[in-house]
Amino acid sequence: MNNKKEDFGLPISSILVVMTIFGVIWFSDSPLKGIRPTTDKIGEQPFSRTQDVPARLWQDPFNVVRKHGDDSAHDISQTKIMEKIKAVNGLIILGVMVVGGPYAEDAEWRLRMRYATVSALGRLNYQPEDGQHIGYFNFPLDKTSDAGKKQLEFKIDIEPNLNDDKKQPKFEWNISNPDEMQSLCVPFEWFKKEEPFPAILLLWLNDDAFDKDPLQRLSRLVKLIKEEINKQKQIHININIKTFGPAGSTTLKTMIEEVKRNETENSFLKDLNNVQIYSPFATAADQHLLYPDVGENISKYFKEKIEFIRTIGNDKNLLQSTIKELKLRKVDLIADEKCHIAIIGEWDTFYSRTMRRNFIDLLRREYKQVEDRIHFFSYLRGIDGQLPGEIQQKPGEAEREGQSRGNKEDSENNDMYRPTGCNQYDYLLRLARQTQTINEDLRRNNKGEIKAIGVLGNDVYDKLLVLRAMRQQFPTAVFFTTDLDACLLQPSEFKWARNLIVASNFGLRLHDELQGDIPAFRDNYQTSLFFSILLALSQNKIFEEGKRPAQDFINKYLIPRIFEVGRNGAVDVSQQSNTGMNLVIDGTHIPDIHPPSEVFDTSFCPKDKVKYLWLSIFLVLGLIYISSDTFKDFTKTYFLNYKNRYLMCVIISVIFIGFGLWYVVKDTLFKEEPFSLFDGISIWPTEIIRFLSALLAVFFLFKSNININESNQDIMKDFNFPNEDDTDEVRKSKTPISLVAKLFPFWWRKVEEKDIGGKL
Numbered sequence: 001m002n003n004k005k006e007d008f009g010l011p012i013s014s015i016l017v018v019m020t021i022f023g024v025i026w027f028s029d030s031p032l033k034g035i036r037p038t039t040d041k042i043g044e045q046p047f048s049r050t051q052d053v054p055a056r057l058w059q060d061p062f063n064v065v066r067k068h069g070d071d072s073a074h075d076i077s078q079t080k081i082m083e084k085i086k087a088v089n090g091l092i093i094l095g096v097m098v099v100g101g102p103y104a105e106d107a108e109w110r111l112r113m114r115y116a117t118v119s120a121l122g123r124l125n126y127q128p129e130d131g132q133h134i135g136y137f138n139f140p141l142d143k144t145s146d147a148g149k150k151q152l153e154f155k156i157d158i159e160p161n162l163n164d165d166k167k168q169p170k171f172e173w174n175i176s177n178p179d180e181m182q183s184l185c186v187p188f189e190w191f192k193k194e195e196p197f198p199a200i201l202l203l204w205l206n207d208d209a210f211d212k213d214p215l216q217r218l219s220r221l222v223k224l225i226k227e228e229i230n231k232q233k234q235i236h237i238n239i240n241i242k243t244f245g246p247a248g249s250t251t252l253k254t255m256i257e258e259v260k261r262n263e264t265e266n267s268f269l270k271d272l273n274n275v276q277i278y279s280p281f282a283t284a285a286d287q288h289l290l291y292p293d294v295g296e297n298i299s300k301y302f303k304e305k306i307e308f309i310r311t312i313g314n315d316k317n318l319l320q321s322t323i324k325e326l327k328l329r330k331v332d333l334i335a336d337e338k339c340h341i342a343i344i345g346e347w348d349t350f351y352s353r354t355m356r357r358n359f360i361d362l363l364r365r366e367y368k369q370v371e372d373r374i375h376f377f378s379y380l381r382g383i384d385g386q387l388p389g390e391i392q393q394k395p396g397e398a399e400r401e402g403q404s405r406g407n408k409e410d411s412e413n414n415d416m417y418r419p420t421g422c423n424q425y426d427y428l429l430r431l432a433r434q435t436q437t438i439n440e441d442l443r444r445n446n447k448g449e450i451k452a453i454g455v456l457g458n459d460v461y462d463k464l465l466v467l468r469a470m471r472q473q474f475p476t477a478v479f480f481t482t483d484l485d486a487c488l489l490q491p492s493e494f495k496w497a498r499n500l501i502v503a504s505n506f507g508l509r510l511h512d513e514l515q516g517d518i519p520a521f522r523d524n525y526q527t528s529l530f531f532s533i534l535l536a537l538s539q540n541k542i543f544e545e546g547k548r549p550a551q552d553f554i555n556k557y558l559i560p561r562i563f564e565v566g567r568n569g570a571v572d573v574s575q576q577s578n579t580g581m582n583l584v585i586d587g588t589h590i591p592d593i594h595p596p597s598e599v600f601d602t603s604f605c606p607k608d609k610v611k612y613l614w615l616s617i618f619l620v621l622g623l624i625y626i627s628s629d630t631f632k633d634f635t636k637t638y639f640l641n642y643k644n645r646y647l648m649c650v651i652i653s654v655i656f657i658g659f660g661l662w663y664v665v666k667d668t669l670f671k672e673e674p675f676s677l678f679d680g681i682s683i684w685p686t687e688i689i690r691f692l693s694a695l696l697a698v699f700f701l702f703k704s705n706i707n708i709n710e711s712n713q714d715i716m717k718d719f720n721f722p723n724e725d726d727t728d729e730v731r732k733s734k735t736p737i738s739l740v741a742k743l744f745p746f747w748w749r750k751v752e753e754k755d756i757g758g759k760l
Contacts (some may be wrong), residue, residue, distance in 0.1 A: 006654050023407070043365050050081065050130070050135055051129075051130045051135035051457070053065055053068045053133055053134050054132060057131050058115055060107050062110060062169075062206065063596055065134070065187050068755070076137040076224065076225070076228055081135075081188070081201070082228060084288065085229060086236065088199040090196075090198025090199070090237055090239075091198055091238070092199070092201070092240045093240070094117075094200055094203065095205050095218075095244065095245070095253075096117055096244045096529070097245025098113045098247055099248070102384075103388055105459055109525075112521070112523060114526075115521075117521075117529060117530075119534065120534055121200065121537075122518070122536065123515075123582075124193075125192045125520055126191040126192065128191055134189050135188050136188060137185075138183040138184065139183060139184050141209060184205075184206060184217075187204040188203050198238070209328060211251060213258060214251055215259065215272065215306070216258065216268050226239075232470070233291045242278065242536045242537075243278070245277070245279055245280075246282060248281060248282060248351070249282040249283060249351060251282075252282040252284070256298070256301070268386065272306050275306065275307070276309065277306060277308045278311050278532045279309065280312050280531070286314065288358075299551035300551075310558075311528060312505050312528045312532075312558065313505040313559070316361075318480075318482050318504070318505065321360060326341075327563050327571075331452040333373055336451075338447060338448025338449070340374070340439075340447075340448055340451065341451070342375045342376075342435055342438075342453045343356060343453075344376075344378050344454065344455050344466055345378060346379060346457045347380070349381060349457070349458060351458045360374070373482075378426060382455070383427075384423055384425075384460075385422030385423030425465075427664070428466065428574075431469070433451075450474065451478060452477060452479070453474060453477050453478070453479050453480075454480050460483075460485040460487045464493055467479065467493075467496040467500070471496045479500050479503055481500060481501070482502075483502070483504055483505075483525070484508060484523065484524045485522065485523040485524070486508065486523065497565045498565060499565060500564070501564055502570065503561070504561050504563060505558060506520050506527035507520075507563065507594060507629050508520040508522070508524065508529065509595060510527060510594065511590050511592060511593055514534060514590070514593060518530070528599050557592065559574075564674075565681075568679050568681030571596065571674065571679050574598040582620050676681075
């Protein structure tokens with residue numbers, strides 16, 4: 001008897017080895033660890049320079065100046081700025097308004113904005129004049145600056161003279177009332193480019209100092225700089241001033257109210273006539289900022305007094321895109337009467353309050369009773385209770401030093417949720433339980449359930465804590481938020497942030513033609529500032545025919561993006577939009593400022609590197625298989641044997657049909673459901689596995705039938721039974737219908753089988 005078992009003909013062991021090697025190479029991640037040695041903090045030998053504070057280009061400009069602790073005078077006339085201005089052919093002054101708060105998120109914001117700013121200048125081939133230092137000067141803020149001007153004049157033009165009665169009051173004011181004049185510390189740095197391009201003086205402005213009368217204070221800063229330049233008779237240069245801010249919608253609303261109060265020709269606004277203000281951060285909708293003036297546009301509202309340009313979309317458009325995305329995911333308050341949505345946000349910020357109002361307004365257009373199925377919950381910003389300057393020490397650590405590690409961790413968790421102290425963890429847990437209770441009541445009364453939960457706030461650290469608390473209670477709900485941030489993409493947070501829908505005005509990078517060699521940023525506001533600086537400094541290159549960009553023209557490019565958090569980062573699932581216009585940079589036409597979506601790519605193959613990687617793998621596997629002896633047996637069995645030719649025809653036909661279906665659906669269905677193999681955001685990999693499983697099931701059914709027939713033939717041959725291959729009964733037993741009949745005898749028809757055992 002022939003006991004040789006025929007296998008499928010594939011070198012399984014070789015394939016497993018190759019797949020293992022591929023998995024190790026593809027999925028392993030080597031951690032980054034620097035080897036730079038540490039040094040003690042030592043003082044730097046003082047030199048006379050324009051920028052005198054040691055600072056790298058990526059450091060917080062406010063923090064390094066604050067730590068500098070230099071008591072020397074830093075008035076604008078004593079910082080050698082004027083000497084530098086004398087040496088340039090032209091000057092562009094860029095003022096970037098950033099938050100000046102002491103909290104960790106504020107310091108991180110400043111780090112990010114400085115990185116985006118210097119990256120944009122580097123993208124335009126501007127180089128820092130001193131990449132190791134930063135300068136600063138003090139500038140008087142309030143109207144009491146008349147005394148400040150006397151002090152400034154005193155420091156610049158007059159030497160202290162105690163014997164001169166006329167000058168004594170100035171000196172006396174400086175000594176006895178130093179706090180009367182509120183001054184703003186303004187860090188600055190110089191950037192240069194080869195001639196004939198103008199030099200850039202970059203100013204870092206504390207947005208908190210502009211919370212009251214921001215335009216008036218900005219005009220005084222502009223006036224101070226111009227007056228100092230006019231004092232120097234030798235300076236005759238063209239000066240352009242561009243400001244990027246404010247840092248939030250609250251200050252922007254204050255600016256609007258200030259314009260309403262100062263509409264006379266003699267107001268301070270005339271000092272800002274030649275100043276361009278770009279707004280890359282404030283996202284509140286126009287109707288909320290201009291209320292009660294309905295129907296106005298902010299840029300048109302400012303146009304008569306100040307050139308104001310919004311370079312970021314508004315929150316209303318973000319929420320509108322979010323609602324459309326939720327409908328695609330079967331979360332529709334209009335069509336589904338049992339659909340409920342929970343909104344969790346900060347109540348102590350203008351941003352979160354307007355987001356809540358916008359969400360209601362958008363849904364009320366189609367459904368008037370929408371409030372009945374939207375449940376709002378709120379919290380205070382800063383859930384973790386972390387304060388500036390505090391060393392984070394876990395509660396009760398000293399008392400638990402003698403406990404075991406397991407008991408220590410349990411005790412730490414209990415203390416963390418204790419209803420005392422600054423942190424709000426206990427509030428958050430009760431909020432999650434309250435939401436779950438409402439959801440259970442809805443189910444019990446057959447009124448539906450909460451299908452989606454929105455986390456609408458501007459603190460990403462709070463968002464992550466809310467996601468942690470709510471994911472455990474609602475594992476199947478759709479979670480959504482706004483403003484893409486790299487903190488949401490951390491592998492350690494994937495358990496809570498997975499499949500999170502993020503509506504954002506920008507991604508972490510722009511189109512390759514705009515982004516250049518700059519790596520992706522940490523959040524969408526960095527991208528917005530990066531784009532704004534490119535726009536402000538490269539108008540003649542970016543926009544058609546060198547025209548000054550109009551707000552309506554820019555708005556066509558400020559289309560919200562929809563991202564989904566996957567295993568490998570944020571996946572852009574936005575529908576491709578055609579603005580009908582092209583950006584032009586150095587002769588290169590760009591249809592959009594955003595990079596094209598990879599999951600909706602209309603080309604057949606993915607990115608080149610992935611395409612060639614898969615091609616290489618299949619070629620290697622193919623060569624290994626063709627060179628093996630099993631390939632010869634495979635060809636003899638399945639190609640040369642006429643009995644199995646129909647099976648191979650079916651398999652080949654299915655393959656070609658599959659490729660044909662791919663081309664048919666790739667331009668239609670994929671626009672609704674993104675295609676991604678490894679990100680965990682698409683249903684297509686699951687459907688492909690099901691389809692392949694069905695094909696394999698059919699294949700092995702036919703193969704098992706073939707093996708049974710061959711086994712019967714071997715038995716007949718071994719026991720010298722007559723060869724009955726040519727009989728009608730045997731031929732019928734080898735047909736596909738016979739195979740189905742054997743599998744389902746009671747469903748198909750009764751089959752009479754030959755009793756081989758009876759012949760023995």
